[in-house]
Amino acid sequence: MSTYNTLTLEESNGVATLTLNRPDAANALNVELARELMQAAIEISESATIRALILTGNGKLFCAGGDIQAFAEAGDQVGGVIKEITAYLHAAISRLTRMNAPVIVAVNGAAAGAGFSLALIGDIVLAAESAKFTMAYTGIGASPDGSSTYFLPRLIGLRRTQELMLTNRRLTAAEAEDWGMVTRAVADDELMAEASKMAAQLAAGPRLSHGMVKKLLASTFNESLETQMELESQGIASVMNTADGREGIEAFKGKRKPEFKL
Template identity: 55%
Template sequence: MENNSVHLSIENHVGIITLNRPEVGNALDLQMARELMDVAIFCSESEKIRAVVITGAGNKFSVGGDLKSFANEGDEISSHLKSVTAYLHQAISYLVRMNKPLIGAVNGVAAGAGMSLACACDLVYASENSKFVMAYNKIGLTPDGSGSYFLPRIVGMKRALELMYTNRLLGAKEANEWGIVNHVVPNDKLMAGVLDLAETLAN
């Protein structure tokens, strides 16, 4: 299953979702949100898939929302954001509720909706150079993408509020210490390690 913004491949019963806009840090626009929902539905329903991995193309997981595409909507930005988040939230709902493990392979920056998406995963493996930041209040938005639900359950309310209020950036090691990440691995071993785990779970 291949789209422009989100790519899905299946290997050994593992569905590999790749956010595929590396030229903009895999920023989420309306097309990517819609395609992610389609892929999430397919993964949740396909009997060929027993475990799912999500990662980003290039050297970033996802920098969050595509602010330039949002700004281009002008006076229609409010309704546009509602459309984007409707698709995004439906995608996350299918991924979280499917009867299959969801593993995040965070290969760089996970910001805004990218960090929220990582928090929604059952397990998260991160490369040594990965970074996590909520980033929402920098652009005057409240956290979406399930971040406000999952983050407090992972790190506790006080730490979650600190991350949301201050945009404090966590490196991979600190994200691991806070429980956002299960394991930190060398950059060049991230996908091999995650796929090995996913295949074990699929079996």
């Protein structure tokens, strides 16, 4: 794994842990963190050994969004700085959401702005009970980025999304779970253990099958029934016609646990 200045990336037993690491700045996204997030996402997505990813933050907050201090220092050039940050951030999100390995986001604290957006990209999202979620963008005269206008309406519907984005309503972890925005709220001191347990389970599974699930669900709101069913047909045929597919069949026949390798 590469060494980064604003985040850490570790791998063990097929599970990578990517940690935003600017705790003194609330893990806010400046140009460097956004660039390193993109670089790490490329590294993870190109890895032949990573089978699941945990994304979390160091410190009391998950991510406070964009680095307002950096925006202030940019002065009249703030638009260019934001375009550079979002270019890196959006490339990172695209790599992580489209790779085969499932992404588990462990929201360890407050998630605001782009931090809220990052929390949404997980295939599984676990939130510490003390975590809070707020869009925050319009509070500083900004508008959403980081994929939230894509994911949030699909997760919770348009009306609730409008409320969150226009009023900056703050949600608790329990409310986020109730709304279907996160998979589960867990006790603060159990968050990383639960994320690690989930990641280990997924890492032992069939990575190509997981990738196909992600691909099919990404297209489901954009396709007709017949097109989606054809994509399902092509998908299941392709993953079953692999060594892992054959292993799954043989393990089922032999009444044993499969050992997936791809």
